[in-house]
Amino acid sequence: MQEEVSYLEYNSARPHLIIPEYGRHLQKLIDQATEIEDREERNKAAKYIISVMGSLNPHLRDVLDFQHKLWDQLFIMSDFKLDVDSPYPIPSKDILTQKPDRLKYPQNFPKYRFYGNNIKYMIDVANSWEESELKNALVLVIANHMKKCYLSWNKDTVTDEVIFEHLLELSGGKLNLSKSNEELSNTHDLMKVNKKVSNKTQFGTSKPGIVKKNNNNKGHMNKNNQNKNTFKK
Numbered sequence: 001m002q003e004e005v006s007y008l009e010y011n012s013a014r015p016h017l018i019i020p021e022y023g024r025h026l027q028k029l030i031d032q033a034t035e036i037e038d039r040e041e042r043n044k045a046a047k048y049i050i051s052v053m054g055s056l057n058p059h060l061r062d063v064l065d066f067q068h069k070l071w072d073q074l075f076i077m078s079d080f081k082l083d084v085d086s087p088y089p090i091p092s093k094d095i096l097t098q099k100p101d102r103l104k105y106p107q108n109f110p111k112y113r114f115y116g117n118n119i120k121y122m123i124d125v126a127n128s129w130e131e132s133e134l135k136n137a138l139v140l141v142i143a144n145h146m147k148k149c150y151l152s153w154n155k156d157t158v159t160d161e162v163i164f165e166h167l168l169e170l171s172g173g174k175l176n177l178s179k180s181n182e183e184l185s186n187t188h189d190l191m192k193v194n195k196k197v198s199n200k201t202q203f204g205t206s207k208p209g210i211v212k213k214n215n216n217n218k219g220h221m222n223k224n225n226q227n228k229n230t231f232k233k
Helices: 002-006 020-034 039-056 066-078 094-096 117-128 133-154 160-170 188-205 206-233
Strands: none
Touching: 020 039, 020 066, 039 066, 039 160, 117 133, 117 160, 133 188
16 A cells, blocks of 8 residues: 555646646657657657647637647647657747847826826827817817816816816917817716716616516416416306
8 A cells, every 4th residue: 555655646746737728648748759769750749749739629720820839839848859840930948938028108197197198199189280170179079078087086066167277288378268168068967978878788778678578477467367267167
């Protein structure tokens, strides 16, 4: 009994699986293929392993370059020690260990953060346009969106004069709606927009089903009434 216990293999004592999705047995097949001395036999073993890997992922057979992906994974799981003739370029180990370049995040610190960076971008676009009715419409849309953003942050009534002052400041004094007769959307309407959309998505498609259920219930009640009448007779 002690000898049998000593031959048990535990996961903590086994080597690390490079791609765990394929399992321990496939990893052992690849390790055995790397130890084959004859190159022809080693190529046959590699093709057999590729067929087994493809059968484990049948949903990827229609994916473009599926065989290329399997061959790359075969070399990766062998720790690039498998020397076989591949129909595709053999990847290098340096590519896997190579770190990606650091992303350059926009370092913007707006004065009014509740408006976001997109509002400033829209204002810059409006400044670049020539004076026209289309530009006036765009400026009005921007002002209404600014008011909506302000209300989502403040939750109190916001006057149009405050929005006009912020728009004038963010545009560098180029967009001035305080001198015009334009009025922004009502505060109650802006706060109510999201609720209307959510109600439509929740209850718009469920009404026909409710009617059908009611009709079925009526039919069920009629059958119960008929059964009651028969018992009375």
